[in-house]
Amino acid sequence: MNIRFTLNGKAMDLDAAADRRVVDLLREDLGLTGAKEGCGAGECGTCSILVDGEHRLSCLMIAAQLSGRDVVTIEGLSEKDRLHPLQESFIRHGAVQCGFCTPGMIIGAAALLKRNPQPSREEIREGLAGNLCRCTGYQKIVDAVEAALLPEEKL
């Protein structure tokens, strides 16, 4: 079917199987490999994307559902050569080890800050409860999200 939507600010008009999983469409058809398939069942959050600004899982969406939506993947979060404040903060705080969860973590954190611009550490933990990390123990991830709230780096 023909599907029109916005992807990282660009108008898209493409033909895809209506039931193609969005994670496959992004990675295999469009070459955007930032969103990853971890569990494929909605439990790990590594395939996270923003759809109309909300945190969704691309392994639990199919192509037809993109029609008319505004989709942002990790590739579209930065502005040109300037990293998103969350990306800067993750680098500065060493909130990355193997890196597999990182795109999903940052997308999840961006959605959290959108609905709650001043989260406490506990609220950051709750907000990222759908994103698993097997390396960092989460401490540095929470540090990075918290630091991204500082005035000079404000979203």
Next chain:
Amino acid sequence: MRQVRLPQTLADLWSLLNKDPTALIFSGGTDLFVKMRADKVAASTMIGLERLAALRDIREDNGDIRIGACATHENILRHPLIAAHLPVLVQALRTLGSPPIRTMGTIGGNICTASPAGDTLPPLYVLRAEVEIASSKGSRSVPIPDFIAGPGQIRLAAGEIVTGVRVKKPAEFNLHHFEKVGQRKSMSCAVAGMAALLRVTPSGAIEACRLAWGSVGPTVMTDAGIENFLTGKILSPDTLSAAARQVTRMVMPIDDVRATADYRRTVSGNLLLRLSGMENPTIELKRQSPSEGM
């Protein structure tokens, strides 16, 4: 490749369903797409309800609260009407899945999936929710225990959809409580859960109560005998312990990957003991318990 339809109006939906009454209907897709990946979905046509604005509404209707089937868990959690009148549902929704699952999944989907572990179900049973059903021919509503027939089994005819759920404001209850025990805090399938509505006097007498347990039987478990036993008694550890012993005999759990049946029986009883810490229910109602993080 399957056909996927996302009708924008109920009229379009009925015409699609008239053409293909066997089409698979989905809402948030958080359960269905997991099954689809495992090749367990045979349907050749799928109809998604996500674009039907009429099904997303949360509102007061003749003094009742009516939640559209396609209201997401997050929509419901954030709605002032729900926060004001249905703390027991809010408490349960806070334990459901994770933020992205709550953003995608819907209450209608949770009801129709009819999992014994569905987190919205014990609250909906104690709230005596009515499930609203419609087809091109008309509409009807049924009490939720009559709608859910067993694990994954619902009483919905071909051509019908669930349009919403309706509850009376539980104004006569001053203590709302939900607790779920799982293997971890978020993204956790319940090992056992309990929803409770009680009316407790300032001196601690239980004047009315409704209780429902999830994950410990083929459907949500309720027992009028246990509710009657508690009614008229003082909300004390002794009373609750006596009722908890009855609960362990009443529930019908199974052994599975998450827990043994014996463990579930014990936990079901113990969940009731938690109420003994809630002697000041009016404050409890206003101060909703903080949600569980990860």
